[in-house]
Amino acid sequence: MEKKKEFKILAYLTAFFLFAYFMPVEREGFMDAVYEALYLVKWYAREHVLLCLIPAFFIAGVIAVFISQGAVIKYFGAKATKWKSYLVASVSGIVLAVCSCTILPLFSGIHKRGAGLGPAIAFLYSGPAINILAIILTARVLGFEIGMARIIGAVIFAIVIGLLMALIFRKEEKARAEEALKFPEEHGGRPLWKTSLHFFILVFILIFANWGHPEVAEGAWYWLWNNKWVITSVFGVLFAFSLIYVIRLNRWYVMGSAVAVALATVFFPDTPVIPFTTGFVTLSIITGITPGEPREWLLSTWEFTKQIVPLLFAGVLVAGFLLGSPESNGQGIIPNEWVAALVGGNSLFANFFASIFGAFMYFATLTEVPIIQGLLGSGMGKGPALALLLAGPAISLPNMLVIHSVIGTKKTTVFILLVVVMATFSGLVYGKFF
Amino acid sequence: MKKDRVEIKIFGSGCMRCEKLADECREVAQELNVAVSIEKVTDQDEIINEGVLFTPGLMINGKLMSSGKIPVKNTLKNWVQNAAK
Numbered sequence: 001m002e003k004k005k006e007f008k009i010l011a012y013l014t015a016f017f018l019f020a021y022f023m024p025v026e027r028e029g030f031m032d033a034v035y036e037a038l039y040l041v042k043w044y045a046r047e048h049v050l051l052c053l054i055p056a057f058f059i060a061g062v063i064a065v066f067i068s069q070g071a072v073i074k075y076f077g078a079k080a081t082k083w084k085s086y087l088v089a090s091v092s093g094i095v096l097a098v099c100s101c102t103i104l105p106l107f108s109g110i111h112k113r114g115a116g117l118g119p120a121i122a123f124l125y126s127g128p129a130i131n132i133l134a135i136i137l138t139a140r141v142l143g144f145e146i147g148m149a150r151i152i153g154a155v156i157f158a159i160v161i162g163l164l165m166a167l168i169f170r171k172e173e174k175a176r177a178e179e180a181l182k183f184p185e186e187h188g189g190r191p192l193w194k195t196s197l198h199f200f201i202l203v204f205i206l207i208f209a210n211w212g213h214p215e216v217a218e219g220a221w222y223w224l225w226n227n228k229w230v231i232t233s234v235f236g237v238l239f240a241f242s243l244i245y246v247i248r249l250n251r252w253y254v255m256g257s258a259v260a261v262a263l264a265t266v267f268f269p270d271t272p273v274i275p276f277t278t279g280f281v282t283l284s285i286i287t288g289i290t291p292g293e294p295r296e297w298l299l300s301t302w303e304f305t306k307q308i309v310p311l312l313f314a315g316v317l318v319a320g321f322l323l324g325s326p327e328s329n330g331q332g333i334i335p336n337e338w339v340a341a342l343v344g345g346n347s348l349f350a351n352f353f354a355s356i357f358g359a360f361m362y363f364a365t366l367t368e369v370p371i372i373q374g375l376l377g378s379g380m381g382k383g384p385a386l387a388l389l390l391a392g393p394a395i396s397l398p399n400m401l402v403i404h405s406v407i408g409t410k411k412t413t414v415f416i417l418l419v420v421v422m423a424t425f426s427g428l429v430y431g432k433f434f
Numbered sequence: 435m436k437k438d439r440v441e442i443k444i445f446g447s448g449c450m451r452c453e454k455l456a457d458e459c460r461e462v463a464q465e466l467n468v469a470v471s472i473e474k475v476t477d478q479d480e481i482i483n484e485g486v487l488f489t490p491g492l493m494i495n496g497k498l499m500s501s502g503k504i505p506v507k508n509t510l511k512n513w514v515q516n517a518a519k
Binding site: 064102103104105106108109112249299300303402405406 | 438447451465471473478481482486487489490491502503504
């Protein structure tokens, strides 16, 4: 056991040494790429952490703690209506775990004992493809249209691929284990509408705080942008009520927090980020000192943060180094012409290449966003970008190996083919219109 | 009833989080000075048979304690301590 650990350290050190030994510091463009990487990290830290990532982690925490996973699972039993299973499978990615290996037992459970191959595949695709953090960051960094296209595309993909798989393998699917899927016990709790209310208030805070400056200075969107902090504050007040009445925090704690936010607003009326951050800091404190669900909420928020932030920033650093940062129009170590030649424009080849690349490449949660941002800046077309988003996070080489052990070579191959073909096609269509 | 060791089963296909859970269990056992046996279950069928739908799953003395997450260390400590009594 110990020996294995020591060898691991040796391997890391050797890899680092080889990198340092052959590092092409003198080469023209190398230092530029380093600058690009640092610039991109700074841009993410300034633009996305306080207003976007932190609320998003709290939202993910709400989902993990307050929404019963059993509630979703009951739609996958052997007796569940088919269309309902498909529908729930295709959207359940939003409320379930972030990591694709976590949901594998549930996948094989649905497949063998539950609703069958179709819904299982729909679930397998949508699970990692439409997690809420990824959608939020995509819309924020890459633009609203592509964020919407990603979520709509992922839901449609899940349903269509599930149906096609069930159709192609309908003969083999007849035999099924007698035993029904065991469900974890429901622990009652608050009614769903209350949890949803709390959830949506937080989502609206996130949406309005991040409302982008529209291109034309008139109309409803501009009005919303102009008043975005007023609207965010209104939702902030609602959020305080929901903390007291839904989450059942001590009302004096919540009031104290509200006073702190109000004071921050009075002292810094021109930098709304300060009261906004004050809100989340005090929220962390008051949930942390309340045992039970509130503390669990904070802890699971912290779990997500710990798991995702280091990977995301490593991803940003690497993407900035390799591809340059679109914000400064700089060059990374990979020449823009190469990117443009492979995935530029909206040709069939560009879309196909993006899909294949996405299917095999492993993206740690959220890192697909800075990578695609870098590629777009280096000349990637919008169609191929969507193709990569739809094929990328849902499947990867390691994930294929595990799926293969559950459903066999033939079904795995067909599944991957369907994902790649559909991603290519969607990229072509999207690229035509946007 | 006092058992000579606490039986811990960890369910998961061998991803990073399952390994981490196994490590934490080992650490906790060491800190509490409790004899444990840790078994890793990687077979998908067996995982589902035991009612684990999300990995990593943790079973102590035949009882499923958690699934889909790595429990906080203090909670884990309590569980192992209670199981050892």
